[in-house]
Amino acid sequence: MTGLWRVAEVVSGVPESETSRTIGLRVDGLMGNLAGQHIDIRLTADDGYSAVRSYSVATAGTDELLEITVDELPDGEVSPYLVRDVAIGDQLEIRGPVGGWFVWRPTDTNPVQLIAGGSGIVPLMSMIRAHEASENPSQFRLLYSLKSPKAGFYREELLTLSRESPKLTVDYVYTREAPPGWSATPQRLTAEVLLASILPADPAPDIFICGQTVFVETVAEWLVQAGYPAASIKTERFGGTGGTL
Amino acid sequence: MGIISSGFHGKRHSGNPALPPGQYETASFPVLSAGPAPHIPQGDWEFFITTEAGLRHAWSWEAFMDLPQVDIPTDIHCVTSWSKLGTTWRGVSMDTLFEDVETSCGYTTALSYGGYTTNIPLPDLLGGRSWVVWEFDGEPLERAHGGPARLLVPHLYFWKSAKWVNGLELTPTDIPGFWESNGYHLHGDPWREERYS
Ligand SMILES: Cc1cc2nc3c(=O)[nH]c(=O)nc-3n(C[C@H](O)[C@H](O)[C@H](O)COP(=O)(O)OP(=O)(O)OC[C@H]3O[C@@H](n4cnc5c(N)ncnc54)[C@H](O)[C@@H]3O)c2cc1C
Numbered sequence: 298m299t300g301l302w303r304v305a306e307v308v309s310g311v312p313e314s315e316t317s318r319t320i321g322l323r324v325d326g327l328m329g330n331l332a333g334q335h336i337d338i339r340l341t342a343d344d345g346y347s348a349v350r351s352y353s354v355a356t357a358g359t360d361e362l363l364e365i366t367v368d369e370l371p372d373g374e375v376s377p378y379l380v381r382d383v384a385i386g387d388q389l390e391i392r393g394p395v396g397g398w399f400v401w402r403p404t405d406t407n408p409v410q411l412i413a414g415g416s417g418i419v420p421l422m423s424m425i426r427a428h429e430a431s432e433n434p435s436q437f438r439l440l441y442s443l444k445s446p447k448a449g450f451y452r453e454e455l456l457t458l459s460r461e462s463p464k465l466t467v468d469y470v471y472t473r474e475a476p477p478g479w480s481a482t483p484q485r486l487t488a489e490v491l492l493a494s495i496l497p498a499d500p501a502p503d504i505f506i507c508g509q510t511v512f513v514e515t516v517a518e519w520l521v522q523a524g525y526p527a528a529s530i531k532t533e534r535f536g537g538t539g540g541t542l
Numbered sequence: 543m544g545i546i547s548s549g550f551h552g553k554r555h556s557g558n559p560a561l562p563p564g565q566y567e568t569a570s571f572p573v574l575s576a577g578p579a580p581h582i583p584q585g586d587w588e589f590f591i592t593t594e595a596g597l598r599h600a601w602s603w604e605a606f607m608d609l610p611q612v613d614i615p616t617d618i619h620c621v622t623s624w625s626k627l628g629t630t631w632r633g634v635s636m637d638t639l640f641e642d643v644e645t646s647c648g649y650t651t652a653l654s655y656g657g658y659t660t661n662i663p664l665p666d667l668l669g670g671r672s673w674v675v676w677e678f679d680g681e682p683l684e685r686a687h688g689g690p691a692r693l694l695v696p697h698l699y700f701w702k703s704a705k706w707v708n709g710l711e712l713t714p715t716d717i718p719g720f721w722e723s724n725g726y727h728l729h730g731d732p733w734r735e736e737r738y739s
Contacts, residue, residue, distance in 0.1 A: 341544040374553040390544045397724040517578040
């Protein structure tokens with residue numbers, strides 16, 4: 298089933314940061330997605346040329362709707378089109394949702410540490426939303442590494458949740474520019490800062506790390522060196538060699 | 543042809559006959575794996591093949607390095623749509639490793655340090671189609687890319703080229719491995735776009 302291309306209609310488009318947009322899609326016959334899965338999107342030019350890219354699903358519903366958040370790479374082929382050109386009412390081809398590994402299920406009982414670099418927040422937000430919507434009482438903690446406050450996705454929602462949800466703790470680290478009055482100076486993420494802002498290794502939380510390749514590699518390596526069992530760490534790499542370390 | 547996205551022109555990374563459908567060329571070498579990279583010192587590394595009769599053929603690092611080594615120039619294709627053209631690897635042909643192996647099984651499961659598994663039909667491994675490699679572009683294979691040694695099955699999507707490979711188990715039937723149990727195609731031929739099950 299997941300191998301087939303199907304049609305998605307663009308039903309909403311809202312800027313998420315200066316360079317990104319959250320796009321709502323309606324897919325006939327879709328029965329939701331697992332928190333953490335992604336879809337593939339295929340764009341086709343009028344002469345038949347096509348390009349395919351993967352995008353994590355930001356939501357975790359059970360119906361025909363889903364949302365993605367796309368960050369524009371200035372030099373990119375697909376992302377500038379999705380962030381700037383695609384309009385409500387347009388149709389896109391999608392495949393998926395795909396993936397049964399980098400997912401969180403409401404029946405999972407372990408505490409969860411989420412670690413996001415930049416747009417890597419997207420599948421982790423889907424997990425946070427699924428967790429909030431469920432009866433699952435386990436503790437969730439999010440560490441979100443950003444270049445600057447303006448680069449953050451889902452600002453209001455995360456702010457509200459971090460104030461009001463008893464099940465979620467949110468920590469930010471800023472690598473280039475911090476908000477006014479922030480207690481720490483912006484700096485490259487270090488193992489010390491990371492380890493001071495996450496759930497302890499004992500008892501081992503389930504850890505999900507997502508972001509650009511370099512970010513994910515480095516963070517996963519620090520965690521293993523600090524004694525977090527490798528088997529409890531799941532990673533999703535968005536590709537590219539950049540990062541927000 | 544699919545739905546046309548008006549205003550989308552694309553950058554035409556493809557059009558290159560070396561690129562399978564849906565792939566684009568990348569100059570970097572992205573790292574993709576399910577979790578952190580395991581540490582396996584060469585002294586602890588071994589490669590084995592087990593048969594249905596329970597016979598185990600195993601090579602230590604030294605024994606493996608004593609086998610004939612070959613250079614393999616090839617293109618690689620990742621299921622997440624990047625392809626890297628013109629890579630060069632060095633290692634031992636699977637045909638060499640299978641010289642003394644007697645089997646009537648048609649399938650294998652590759653096993654890795656760290657617990658990763660992937661299933662590959664035996665005919666896809668033999669006849670000069672796969673290798674156990676330890677060098678990439680003239681340098682020892684980095685740990686992130688599967689060092690000290692990984693499988694190289696370049697005619698299939700790259701998740702079949704198991705990193706940190708430890709051995710092969712011969713099986714009478716095709717048993718889904720790690721990604722194959724998680725929604726990916728049992729075979730994985732990039733030219734037929736065998737991405738998902
Ligand atoms: C499982 C998965 C989930 C993803 N989820 C999201 C998501 O939720 N939101 C999101 O914005 N992106 C996500 N991505 C990344 C996305 O698939 C695209 O890679 C990204 O949008 C860039 O595509 P492009 O066509 O605009 O750029 P391209 O034309 O592919 O490349 C533009 C430039 O960036 C470099 N580059 C190449 N590939 C990448 C890459 N994968 N990432 C970064 N730089 C690259 C190139 O060298 C080039 O200079 C995900 C990727 C994967 C594999």
